[in-house]
Amino acid sequence: MSRITTDFRGIIMFRRDYRERDLLVKILTDKIGPAMFFVKGAKKRGFRMAADILPFTHGEYIGSLTDNGLSFINTASDTSQYRSIATDISKNAYATYILALVDSAFQDGQGIGGWFNQVVAALALINNGLDEQVIANVIETQLLVRFGVAPTWDRCVICGRDDLLLDFSEQYGGMLCRNHWHLDERRLHLDQRTVYYLQRFSTLNLQKLNSIKINPVTKRRLQFVMDSLYDNEVGLNLKSKQFIRQMGQWEEKLKKS
Incomplete structure (x- = not known):
């Protein structure tokens, strides 16, 4: 696989700052295992997927997956956080x-x-x-x-x-x-x-x-x-x-x- 856009299940493993407004988010996926995602504008006020990429969040995502390099998230749905863990x-x-x-x-x-x-x-x-x-x-x-x-x-x-x-x-x-x-x-x-x-x-x-x-x-x-x-x-x-x-x-x- 080079790069495909598909739906996948994921668990947010961790994330770290990348540049001024962006984040790198490590997600355990059901399709390609652990993968690093580039999330542009994630630190902007009002970012629409802010809750979907919090640590210990899990749910359904749609994105561009690659087995070599950074992957990308397009949308998220049915996500929830393991609140007791958090x-x-x-x-x-x-x-x-x-x-x-x-x-x-x-x-x-x-x-x-x-x-x-x-x-x-x-x-x-x-x-x-x-x-x-x-x-x-x-x-x-x-x-x-x-x-x-x-x-x-x-x-x-x-x-x-x-x-x-x-x-x-x-x-x-x-x-x-x-x-x-x-x-x-x-x-x-x-x-x-x-x-x-x-x-x-x-x-x-x-x-x-x-x-x-x-x-x-x-x-x-x-x-x-x-x-x-x-x-x-x-x-x-x-x-x-x-x-x-x-x-x-x-x-x-x-x-x-």
Whole structure:
């Protein structure tokens, strides 16, 4: 595809100033994945699409799409903002992180298949009050493959057994059953509840999720696994993730004060 004018669904990921009156707006689209749009006159008073290009807005757009260079928006319809995400600092942080992860995992101008609907579902769930860390962990778990890391979650990587206690080994890139724990003394020493959720997260369709509650201890262990994999295996260091970690440190200080 060089350039086509078409309708598309989109989520406003972020935007930044460009020249005096214009904006560059990054949109996750259902047609060509992440794409940067040039919006002329967007900072003028009374700009007709001002509300349609606010961060965390989603809806229907018509525009000129290109897989190489800047795309353009002509009109927008049926747009709405994830208001709870936009106004809650924690939800905002995790939603920003999810969009940044997707932006890093997929090349601009290339389709992302079913991932668009998965992200839409993730943001809707966060906006509607489901645990933002848990939803982000699901996205993190499933995006590992896009970053070239494909852990084996459901069985032992050595013998293939799934009927024994399992623990995760970074060295072996997946689960080790109890018979093979001796192969890696530095395995993560996970409890079986955490193992269960990691296995579930790896295949969970967020579009079918209505509720999920995980105790704080398990949540910390799940985040520890994701942090270990993204720090050690992926090597991704996003500003949005740094902010989430800072929030966690602030919360701990408040609890102790």
